[in-house]
Amino acid sequence: MAYVLKNAQSEVVAVSATENLGAGWILVEDNSKEYLDFLEKSLAKSDPFRESDIHLARVLEDLITLLIERNMIRFTDLPAPAQKRLNDRQSLRKKTQLSSLLDDNGHIA
Numbered sequence: 001m002a003y004v005l006k007n008a009q010s011e012v013v014a015v016s017a018t019e020n021l022g023a024g025w026i027l028v029e030d031n032s033k034e035y036l037d038f039l040e041k042s043l044a045k046s047d048p049f050r051e052s053d054i055h056l057a058r059v060l061e062d063l064i065t066l067l068i069e070r071n072m073i074r075f076t077d078l079p080a081p082a083q084k085r086l087n088d089r090q091s092l093r094k095k096t097q098l099s100s101l102l103d104d105n106g107h108i109a
Contacts, residue, residue, distance in 0.1 A: 002035050004028050012038040061089060 003025040005014040012034050016025065028035050064086065067073045075083060 001027055002030055002032070004032075004035055004038070015039065061086065 003016040003021065004012045005021070005025050007013045015035060015038055064073075064078075068075050075086075078086070
């Protein structure tokens with residue numbers, strides 16, 4: 001859960017991950033679109049390479065998957081920390097894809 005502060009146009013202008021900072025702050029889910037959008041925009045402003053790095057990481061992840069599927073490398077050839085990171089990302093991606101398919105009541109949207 002996180003707290004957000006919105007302006008008169010209902011745009012998120014500040015966030016707090018840990019505490020309610022006073023009047024106007026409202027509690028939202030950590031996966032709230034407006035919360036995540038605000039964080040993404042804030043990070044993009046502070047680091048121009050961040051978005052490029054994110055896209056490159058996805059390309060590398062897809063490349064590794066392709067190499068494994070074509071039996072050019074084995075998953076077990078990768079160092080244990082790399083295996084863990086790839087598994088974690090795959091799990092996260094599946095959860096994110098599944099959560100976007102469900103409405104607030106848990107039904108397929």
